[in-house]
Amino acid sequence: MAGDNDRGYAETRQERREKKRQAQKNRMTHHGKSIALIYRQSVEKRAGKSKK
Secondary structure (H helix, E strand, C coil), X not given: CCCECCCCCECCHHHHHHHHHHHHHHXXXXXXXXXXXXXXXXXXXXHHCCCC
């Protein structure tokens, strides 16, 4: 049946919402200061490449 999970019953809205929220958190790999570091590294990488 659609919506059934491994526990044998259809998940509630709250369970679906929590699962969706967890998936969003997992997609956000960088937060705070580390995102600034990644941005700076990418800028430095681009600046180091020679133009053809």
